[in-house]
Each structure stands twice: as C-alpha cells, then as structure tokens.
Amino acid sequence: MAIAREAQPVGSLHEVREAGLDREDLLGAYRNMLVTRGIEERGHILYRQGKIPGSFYTGRGNEAAAVGIATAMRPEDVGTPLHRDMGVHIVRGVEPWRIFAQYMGRQDGPTHGKDGNVHMADAQLGLIAMVSHLPAMLPVATGCALTFRIREEARVAVGWFGEGASARGDAHESMTFAGTRKLPIVFVCDNNQFAYSTPSYLEFATEHVADRAEAYGFEGVVVDGTDVLAVYREAKRALDKARAGGGPTLLECLTLRMEGHAVHDDAFYVPKPMLEQWAASDPLERFRSWLRDNADLTDEEEDEIAAGVKRLLTSALERADESPQPDPADLAKGVFASPEDLDTPHHK
Amino acid sequence: MAIAREAQPVGSLHEVREAGLDREDLLGAYRNMLVTRGIEERGHILYRQGKIPGSFYTGRGNEAAAVGIATAMRPEDVGTPLHRDMGVHIVRGVEPWRIFAQYMGRQDGPTHGKDGNVHMADAQLGLIAMVSHLPAMLPVATGCALTFRIREEARVAVGWFGEGASARGDAHESMTFAGTRKLPIVFVCDNNQFAYSTPSYLEFATEHVADRAEAYGFEGVVVDGTDVLAVYREAKRALDKARAGGGPTLLECLTLRMEGHAVHDDAFYVPKPMLEQWAASDPLERFRSWLRDNADLTDEEEDEIAAGVKRLLTSALERADESPQPDPADLAKGVFASPEDLDTPHHK
Amino acid sequence: MAELTYLQAISDGLRTEMRRDKRVFLIGEDVGVYGGAFKVSLGFQEEFGPWRVIDAPLAETAIVGSCTGAAIMGMRPVAEMQFADFISCGWDQLVTVAAKQRWRAGTPVPMVVRLPSGGGFSGGPFHSQNPESSFAHIPGLKCVCPATPEDAKGLLISAIEDPNPVLYFEHKHLYRRIKGEVPEERYTTPIGKARIHRDGDDVSVITWGAMVYTADEAAQQLESDGVSVEIVDLRSVMPWDKAAVLDSARKTSKVLVLHEDTRTGGFGGEIAATIAEEAFEDLDAPVKRIAAPDTPVPFSPVLEKAYIPQVEDVVAGLRQLAEY
Amino acid sequence: MAELTYLQAISDGLRTEMRRDKRVFLIGEDVGVYGGAFKVSLGFQEEFGPWRVIDAPLAETAIVGSCTGAAIMGMRPVAEMQFADFISCGWDQLVTVAAKQRWRAGTPVPMVVRLPSGGGFSGGPFHSQNPESSFAHIPGLKCVCPATPEDAKGLLISAIEDPNPVLYFEHKHLYRRIKGEVPEERYTTPIGKARIHRDGDDVSVITWGAMVYTADEAAQQLESDGVSVEIVDLRSVMPWDKAAVLDSARKTSKVLVLHEDTRTGGFGGEIAATIAEEAFEDLDAPVKRIAAPDTPVPFSPVLEKAYIPQVEDVVAGLRQLAEY
Numbered sequence A, B: 001m002a003i004a005r006e007a008q009p010v011g012s013l014h015e016v017r018e019a020g021l022d023r024e025d026l027l028g029a030y031r032n033m034l035v036t037r038g039i040e041e042r043g044h045i046l047y048r049q050g051k052i053p054g055s056f057y058t059g060r061g062n063e064a065a066a067v068g069i070a071t072a073m074r075p076e077d078v079g080t081p082l083h084r085d086m087g088v089h090i091v092r093g094v095e096p097w098r099i100f101a102q103y104m105g106r107q108d109g110p111t112h113g114k115d116g117n118v119h120m121a122d123a124q125l126g127l128i129a130m131v132s133h134l135p136a137m138l139p140v141a142t143g144c145a146l147t148f149r150i151r152e153e154a155r156v157a158v159g160w161f162g163e164g165a166s167a168r169g170d171a172h173e174s175m176t177f178a179g180t181r182k183l184p185i186v187f188v189c190d191n192n193q194f195a196y197s198t199p200s201y202l203e204f205a206t207e208h209v210a211d212r213a214e215a216y217g218f219e220g221v222v223v224d225g226t227d228v229l230a231v232y233r234e235a236k237r238a239l240d241k242a243r244a245g246g247g248p249t250l251l252e253c254l255t256l257r258m259e260g261h262a263v264h265d266d267a268f269y270v271p272k273p274m275l276e277q278w279a280a281s282d283p284l285e286r287f288r289s290w291l292r293d294n295a296d297l298t299d300e301e302e303d304e305i306a307a308g309v310k311r312l313l314t315s316a317l318e319r320a321d322e323s324p325q326p327d328p329a330d331l332a333k334g335v336f337a338s339p340e341d342l343d344t345p346h347h348k
Numbered sequence C, D: 001m002a003e004l005t006y007l008q009a010i011s012d013g014l015r016t017e018m019r020r021d022k023r024v025f026l027i028g029e030d031v032g033v034y035g036g037a038f039k040v041s042l043g044f045q046e047e048f049g050p051w052r053v054i055d056a057p058l059a060e061t062a063i064v065g066s067c068t069g070a071a072i073m074g075m076r077p078v079a080e081m082q083f084a085d086f087i088s089c090g091w092d093q094l095v096t097v098a099a100k101q102r103w104r105a106g107t108p109v110p111m112v113v114r115l116p117s118g119g120g121f122s123g124g125p126f127h128s129q130n131p132e133s134s135f136a137h138i139p140g141l142k143c144v145c146p147a148t149p150e151d152a153k154g155l156l157i158s159a160i161e162d163p164n165p166v167l168y169f170e171h172k173h174l175y176r177r178i179k180g181e182v183p184e185e186r187y188t189t190p191i192g193k194a195r196i197h198r199d200g201d202d203v204s205v206i207t208w209g210a211m212v213y214t215a216d217e218a219a220q221q222l223e224s225d226g227v228s229v230e231i232v233d234l235r236s237v238m239p240w241d242k243a244a245v246l247d248s249a250r251k252t253s254k255v256l257v258l259h260e261d262t263r264t265g266g267f268g269g270e271i272a273a274t275i276a277e278e279a280f281e282d283l284d285a286p287v288k289r290i291a292a293p294d295t296p297v298p299f300s301p302v303l304e305k306a307y308i309p310q311v312e313d314v315v316a317g318l319r320q321l322a323e324y
Ligand SMILES: Cc1ncc(C[n+]2csc(CCOP(=O)(O)OP(=O)(O)O)c2C)c(N)n1
Pocket: A084, A132, A133, A134, A135, A161, A162, A163, A164, A165, A166, A190, A192, A194, A195, A196, A257, C029, C058, C060, C082, C086, C089
C-alpha cells in the first residue's frame, strides 16, 4: 500500500523560526484564525436573523488549515479556495465587511449580490472565485500553474478540493496534467472526513487521499489540519519545491467538519465520539496554548488581539449593513466582458 | 513508487492446462487470432478499394491481448471492447461477414449503417457497443458490475480503455466507484504506448498505468500483451477474483500499436527501433511457434487452420458485399425505444 | 386520494415503483443514510437496503454512466442529482452514451435522472438552474417537468416505466409550497401529453413547471378585466404535445410562451417557431415569449426577482397580446 | 491577397496571432509533434516551441479548465478539440466556470476553443456533430461559425482578441474543399455581424457554416425560375446579427432558416421565433426551417445524405415559400 508521508508537528519556536515565521507572524496567524472563526460565527447569527438569503456554510475546524497554507503563500502566488477556506481570504486581505456584504447579497460584496456565501474572490489579491461544482476549480488552478511554467515565473498556484470531490474526474485530469508536466501547483485536500453526509470510505479506497499522489508522479503529504504550524511548514515546503521546478505536491489537511454540511444540517450521521475527539483539538485553542507555552503569549496580548478582532467585526457588520441592495438594472450587465475589462496588470 | 505486479510468461502446456485450457482451446484461440488479423487486413484492402466510408482503424499488435481476455471470460460475463479489440468480438462469436458489412455501412452490420467501424456490438453476446468518446464506456461497464453486485450474480464486467484515455475523468470515477464498492469488474488497459501521436509519458506520470490501481484500492497487473497465454492466465485470475467477491483488478496489456492511429496515419512519430523490437514479438507468430514447441502443432494442422480462416473470410466478404445499403426511410427510426424493445432476457 | 405536497408525491411515486419492481434502484449523493438533500428518499434505505438505495461517491459521471450500464443489464435505475445544476458533470455520459445507444446499437437504456431544479430561494447561479432546454435538443432523451403533485407521481412512474433515458425535472420551489390530491394507488401520467391547466378563449399561455402557477395568478388578474386566459401545462418538454399547443393557439389565436430558463436558445423558441410556422394563418398577434434574461441565476433576492418571470411580467405580456 | 483553403486560412490566422502576441498559445491533443488531427498547426511547434504549442493529455476537462485558468492569468489560450464532438467532455468547465466567471466575479476569461465540426464524410455519430446550438443557449459564451476562408482568418483573430470565451466552429467539410482570397495582413472580422452572401428580393435564407454553400447552389437553381434568393451568412451564432436578419426578412417577407444541426431545439428555432415575433406584420409566409432530422449523425453515406440538408431539400423549401 502506498503511504503518503505523515507530517510531524512543529515543536518549538526555534523550528518555527527555521520555517520562516517570527513572533509577529505567529500572532498575525493567530489573529487571522480568530477573524476567520469570528466572521463565520457572526455569519451564523446573521443567518438566524434572516439577513442571509439562501443557505450558509462555514469551515469550522478548518481555520488552521486555511490560514496555515495562505500564510505560506507569497503575494504573487494564486489560489482557488473553497467553502471551508474563509481563512485564505482573510490572510490575503479581503476586508471582513465586504464578506458580510457578500453573505447578505449586498452591493459591496465582491460579487455585488450576483453570487452568494464564499462564492467570491478578489482577483487583485490573487484569488479566483469558486464555483459550486466540485472540484471544478482544480483544472483552473492547473491552468494558472501552466501559465507560470510557460512564462517561467517563480509563482505557484494552489488548488483546494475536498476529500469527497477527490472522486470526481476534474481532480484526476488536473493531477494527471500537472504531474506529467511538473507544473508549479500545490493540491490541497481539505479532508474533513465527510462529504455532506457521505463518509470517506465511500469516496476513496485508500487510507489517505494523499496516498494517491504517487499515482500522478508526485509526493503526497498528510498533515494534521488542526495544527496551523505543521500545515504552514508543509505548505511552505510544497510551495518552495514547486517554485524551484520540483512539480506538484498533494497536501492533505486532516480535520473533522465541526458543523453540519450547511446551516440546515444537524450532521446526525457524524459519530458523537468522533466529534468529541476532534473538539478536543480545536485549531484555535490548540494554537493559543502553543503560543502561551512556546511564544510567551500573555493575557494582555491575548485580550488585545481578541478585543481588536471584536472591534473589527462589529464595525464590519455595521458597515456591511449599510451597503445597499444591488440594483436590478445591473442584473443583465457584465455577462460579456468588454475590452476595457482587460486593462488589468494580468492582461498587459 | 508503487509497482504493479509484473505477470510471468506461461512456460509449458502443463501450466496452460492448470490455467484451464486444453489443446483444442489453444488451437481455437490461435484460430481466433488469425481471424482477427485477417478481418482487419481484409478491411484494409476494402478501404483501399474505396468500399469503406470514413476512416479505418485496426488493432494490429493487440490480437493476443483481446483474444486472451475474451477467452478467459465466461458467456455470462459482459464487456465493452474498444477499437483495438476486434478479437473480443470474434471470440464472443460475432460472424465476420457482419463485421465486413459494418465496415461498409451496410444493412446487415450490427448497427445497420448507423454507426461505423468497430462502433458495434451484439448485445446477445454480452457486449456493449463503444462510443468514440474515450473512455466513456468504463462508467457503463461499472454499471454492469454494480448490477451483478445488486443482484448477487456471479458475473463479471470487463471494461477496456487505452493508456491515453486513462487520463480522462471517466477512468478515475469508474475506478473510484468500483474500488470503494468492490464491484466485480476487470479494467483492461490496452497500453499500446501511443495515443494517436501522443507518447505515454504525456498521458500518465507513472511507469505503468497499472501502478495506479492501488490508488483505487485494488491490484494492478502488467502483462506482455503479445503473449496470449500470459494474458489469458492473468485475465482468468482477475475474473475469478472478481467473481468471488474480491473486487476489481486493473490489468494492463503492454503492446505497441503496430500501425498508424488510423489508416491515414503513417505514425512517423513512432521510433523505428521501437517498431522493429515489437515486430519481433508479433502475437500470432509468437503463439504459433509456442504451439509448435509446446503443443506439437503440425504443418498439416497449421495449414488446415489457415485455410479454414481464409475460406471463412472470403465467403464472409462475398456475403457482406451482397448486403444492401440501409434504407434512408429507417434513418429516423429507433431514436426512442418502444416498450417491445424491452422484451429481452435482460429486461424480464 | 390523499393531500400530498409535491415532494411527498415524488417520494410516493418512487416508493410505489421500488416496492412493485425490484429492478428499480436509487443512486445518488447522500440519498441513503441522509435521505437525499431534500429528503425525497427519507427512510428508503431502511426499507430497501443499501444496494437499492445507494450512496454514490461525489462523481456524476460515474452515477450517470453506472445507470446506463445497469439499465442495459436490465435494471431500472433512478439517479438523483443533488441539484439539477450538477448534471453538467454528467452531460457527456447522457448525450454521448445514453441518448444515442438505442439508435446506434439497438440497445434501449431505460433510466431516469431526477433533477431538482429551478430558483426562487436565492440558491444562486449553481443551485437554481433549469437546464431542460439543453437536453430537449439532444435526440434520444426525454424531459418531463411536472407542475402538480398528481403529475409529479404519475410522471415519475411513467419515466421509470419508459424504455428510454428520461430526465425528470422536479422544481424545488414547488416541493413544499404546493399541495394537492394524489391517488394512493399506482397510476401513470402519459409522457408527451399536455394538461389544460385552465380553460380560456382570448389568449393562450404555454408553459411548464413552477411557471404554471405564475401564469395562473396572472390569468386570475386578467379575468377581472374580462380577458379569458387558457393555460397549457406542457408537463413534458420532450416529446412535447404539439397538437395540444396548436389546438390552443388556433382557439385563442394569441399565444404567450413562458419559461423560467433563459430566453435565447431556450425551448420556448422551438415552441414559438413551431406555432408561428404551423398556425401562421390563425394567429392574430405575434407569438410572445417571456423567460429569464440571458444571465446566470443571481443570488440576491432583489436580483432574483428581476430574473425569474414574475406575475406582473406575465400580466403585462398578456395585456399586450389581448390588446394587439 | 493569396488564395488559401479554409484550412490554410485558419492556420494563417492562428500563426498571425501567435507571432504578434506571445500571450497566445495552442493546447490540444496531438497539436504539437503531429500538427493536429487536421494539420492546422503543422510546423507550429517548431516555430513556437513546446510550451506554446502544447500536446495535452487525452483530457478535455483539463484542456478547457487550464485555458480558463491561463486566461485569467493574462494569457490568450486557444484550445483545439480534436473533433467538436469531444467538447461534451469539457461541457461543465465551459458552462459552469468559463461562461459565468465574468458575470459572477468580474473576471474576464479571454479564451478560444477551436471545434472541428460538421459532417459530410461518414464521420459517424461522434465525428460529425454541430454542437453550436447547445452553447449558444449558455449566457457568457460566444459562438462563431465561419463559412469562407476570409472569415475563417478574420473571425479567429477576433475570437482571440475577444475578452470572452469564444467557441470557434470550423467546419471540417470546408477545410480543403473551399478556397478563397485571403488578405495576407492581419485583420479582424467583427463577431456578431452577418454577411450578405447573396443579394436577393423574393426569399431570404438565414444560415451559416457549410450550409451557406448548399443554400447558394439552391439559390442558383431558383434563379433560373426567376426567383431571387437572398442569403444571409450569420457568421456568428452568438451573438447573432438580429438587425441584419430582420432587415432581410422585411425586404423579402419570406424566410427560410437553414442549419446542419438537428431541428428540434436547434438555434434555428430562436431565429425563426424572433423573426416571426418582430417582423410579424412584414411576413407573407410562415418562417420555414430546414435542418437535420432529430437523430444522431449516421455513418452510412446513404443515410448521411438523407440526414444533412441537401440542395434539393433547400430548393423545395424555397419553391414552397416562393409560391406561398
Ligand atoms: C459536482 C458537484 N456535485 C455535487 C455537489 C453538491 N455538494 C456540495 S458540497 C458537497 C460535499 C462536498 O464534500 P467535500 O468535497 O468533502 O467537501 P466538504 O464540503 O466536505 O468540505 C456536495 C455533494 C457539488 N457541489 N458539486
């Protein structure tokens, strides 16, 4: 049986420094994780208040995976994050108020009410807006990597997919093409062990999704997705390797989806012991205590960060709530791009 | 690197007996290989005579693989052979004259002129007609296997695909589903080392296609596709295993495509030494000498078989040539099935 | 007779066939343990077991292709797409294999694909589409779009019985909103036969699915102005009931074709063109089409209201025709 | 000006853009070493290298999806399908991602998919199709179908320049049969503008692709009966030149819509319905449609002749209209 490499936890501040993070970075990552969860928790409240149309999804339990990988990416790298990867948008710098506006379908959301929830991205920040169809963004990310190879740019594309979506042909064709051409891409699998209600053993027959990587000619790595530092280190390795021409890596972040598939789903099908076990390694709590033990995080710092996040989100909510409804007159606009739309750095 | 098991050649008549073939069976297989090649050689002539519309494809070099596998199948098993697998139709009992009629687009071809070349099958013989889109028949074969599992029948489905088509999502989704559900199916890869002009290293990044099998939770086997007995033995093992509930096998038959992709293609891109090397292990010649060395095939027998095949094909050609052109009035018929069409053994 | 919701009628039809015919099985994402995203198959796995109510991997090509193979092996597969939108991932299997196999090779492919479709609840661009027009153009595929609970049950049973691949479009916005009397026994609703939803003399509306109710509200409003509107609920888009449509067109001589899918290249064009060609001499006004604008389906309720044809839009269109 | 075949004109247009703009690259199965199944890119890999003329794996989803990603990264990808028929394997990427990204997320996707399409040489059900109608219905995709060598070059350059996903349908049956004068320099042919292929007063034919030549032969035959036929070569199916079509319809007051794709749900319905609605008062006869019957494309020459609209069929249709 092919076995993917299992990543080690990061022990000490020293190891983290080696991986390229100083204390400020660590506190920044912690803050980003808090913002990520805070946005989704407030989104939940907004939903209950009837302010969010349609359905509502969160990535609770996946904050460390999303933030860890995005932290390892360089500004010039690009990515196609999914519905559990809010942390990626946060690290790349999307302003929370615009996310709330997106949730509520307002004019100031990145899609101006045309699309909803995490179906958004700020192209200026190197992210591409996901579609619902999973994992249809992998071929797109592969095309970004192909571009970097054609233009010989030292940039990497990151494509996310769930362990359930690993069953679809798009994942296979992307990895086949990227593997045969050694394209600069990192395939990140958010393995939260369930695809809606479907358990992993009905989606793939190996122990890990990453065990499949060698079938595509590159390395597979499994990392504990609740350990932001381990995720960061493995992501950085994979990114550096791709940047240096070493080709793709499949990085699997193992977590458990800590809420229902969407807000309407009570996830009765997830065994309680499993939930309890994973609740015990909550990514935020885990990182917080690591910071206290290894980076002398003080009560004052903690309170300050928490308070800052709270202020940020509260004002973001207010600002988002002031955002107008989109104008029906804009509905039919923008189906086709006009030449001016290409006057962007990308298209020079 | 995961490595598929490499099959051993079959040494002696004794080994073959163990595998379940007596001398009659061997001569029968030899004859089927001659018929297979004979049909395609005569097809070539028909094409040059302008009697075959459209293009023309052969499986030259793949006769042992196709005949070996079909010989191991039981009558109740089903399959979806492709454009290099004429031998499968022959072993299952399609009459050569109907194949010539198919080539020429005549009324008595299995598709009555509606489709061409090897896009045909006799459902009564447990075969399903291929579509051009590769490997779109694999999900269909998987559905046959699913049916056998649902009905708990001791039957196996065989799905063929080329090494080039292994790159497509259909292959992945089929193997994923069959692997997670341990369905009774054998995936046979006709690896003739080229996909039209595209060499294998641009289609997959492993050494063998079969190296991918374990990524789907089942065994991969590579066999020399010019050795009909080795193919037969491995096919039988895989079929028995599937029949016994052991799940899928990926059986890769390694050959070289000994002619162009189709009749118009001179295959300039295939290195000459490679061609010469594989020409030296021509499946028919190889089996013929094995039969002489191990099964006392006599000159008389050889001539008799050869003469019989010649007679068969000559009369088949005549009969096919008498087959009328299809009636344009039938063009629009049969787009939709009528309830009576379901009055078949299958649909009781 | 029992009063059932549209959703319950679908479950009832499926359960009826699965009890009657053991060749029928259901396969799809989360249809088993979870009972389906919309709970159509709630409790089915308990009753029929895991090999007749199959939780598929997230792989539409495998789902549709497996059904094709199973159908050829003599089963009566019913595939559930979690949302109709995701059938785009099974497009090739449907149009290349299932649709053409009978004509090419003489092999019937009796299968059903259930497609929860339609908008009206901010599902956004990928959970709201009405892809029936795309499939109605492919020879070899049938498309049915029930509007009432009674037809939902009867057409599902007909679809399962039919020896061809049938796409069964179930409109999500009708699931729990629409209730109606549904016979308890087994019955079929003929595929290809329209239903006169409302009798009228002055203007005809040709429509299907959720738009039947939009048309009905509009018709009620026009009644007060003394304009009598006939509503033809097509029920099947492929084959579609040309005779019933032409009869209504000849009767009223003014026709509005209404659908929720986008306008350009939508199936309404086929219907309008046919009426304009075959009832040319009988028409007192141009055949009018009302449909969604040529954009994806928007998420924002404000935008979605502007996207999906509303009662006001239909009222305006009918007035125009009445006054023509 | 040089006399080029339709095929050479396509190569010329592609080469022109690849020389002018290094963001342009070609990807497809066998397009490199082999020069493409139809040799459109013969010699291109030698000139532009293996990373601008890319031999793709047999994976249409990867090809189309990669082009989408590359386009978003600022490239100008041109994908070649080996045959238009195989785009069914890239359907989801086109309709779900490429078509909607601009509208949803404001991200333009300037890419071209080249689709060798059409029948006439016993390609059978999977090497002869004309899938433009299916794509023309999807908001966000453009579809062009050149009929002449000059337009083949000009429309390909326009398609590459266009900031949207453009499906470029190149008709295989015109590849080597049709020759014409083609300017050597770079030029564009506007997308969405029809071309009056033949001026006439009595009947209009609206068509595109190979059918332009069928219509032309028919028109010549009717000329001898003193019926003057106008032929509008649409050139672009999406967006289509409604103004030019309506002008011609109003001028002749009798219209035949002709296409090689199957009839029901084909784009001809959209055109016919639009004419019948917007030129209602100007029509002296019902808008007639001639198209392939609703079947897959047959392999046998005898059957294919009965499938693809022939000159006789068009002549008969035009006579009917003329005599109406
Ligand atoms: C092609 C496709 N089919 C079905 C769906 C409906 N759907 C949305 S999320 C989901 C489960 C996805 O599971 P996984 O890939 O593990 O991602 P997760 O939601 O667990 O993060 C499904 C089936 C979809 N989005 N795309």
